[in-house]
Amino acid sequence: MSCRRCYVSGRVQGVFFRASTTEQAHLLGIRGYARNLPDGRVEVLACGTDAAVQQLCDWLAQGPPAARVSDVTCSPDNEMPPDGFLPY
Numbered sequence: 001m002s003c004r005r006c007y008v009s010g011r012v013q014g015v016f017f018r019a020s021t022t023e024q025a026h027l028l029g030i031r032g033y034a035r036n037l038p039d040g041r042v043e044v045l046a047c048g049t050d051a052a053v054q055q056l057c058d059w060l061a062q063g064p065p066a067a068r069v070s071d072v073t074c075s076p077d078n079e080m081p082p083d084g085f086l087p088y
Contacts, residue, residue, distance in 0.1 A: 003032070003047040005077040008060050010070035012042045018087040020064035021056075025085035028052040032081045035088035047081040 008017070018034040021044060025032065030052050032045035046056045060072045 001047055002050045002053050003045065003077045003079060003081065004053050004057060004074045005079070006044040006046065006057060006060055006072055006074040007037075008042045008044065008063070008069055008072050009040070011066075011068035012063060013040055015066035016064050017042050017067050020067075021060070022085050022087045024056055024059050028056055030056055030085055031083065033086040033088055045077060045079060045081060 013036050018036065021034040021042070025046065028048060030046050030048040032047050034042055034044045037043055044056075044060060046053045057072070057074050061069055063069050
C-alpha cells in the first residue's frame with residue numbers, strides 16, 4: 001500500500017470537492033480522507049495501490065465540474081489511513 005498526502009488549492013471549498021473526492025476514492029478502492037483547511041485548501045490522504053493513488057492524484061488536478069483547481073501538491077506519507085474514505 002502506498003499513501004500520498006495532497007493539498008489542493010483554488011476554488012475547492014463549497015463546490016462538493018470533498019464529496020466528489022470521496023466518490024472517486026471509493027471507485028478506486030482507496031482509503032483515507034478529504035478535509036477542508038482553514039486557509040481554503042482541501043487536504044487529501046489517499047492510500048491504496050500505486051496505480052489507484054496516482055489516478056486519484058491525477059483526478060484532483062481537475063476535480064468536480066464546479067471546482068477551479070489552481071494547484072495540487074502531493075507527497076508520500078506514512079499515516080495509517082482510516083477504514084474506508086471519509087469526507088471530514
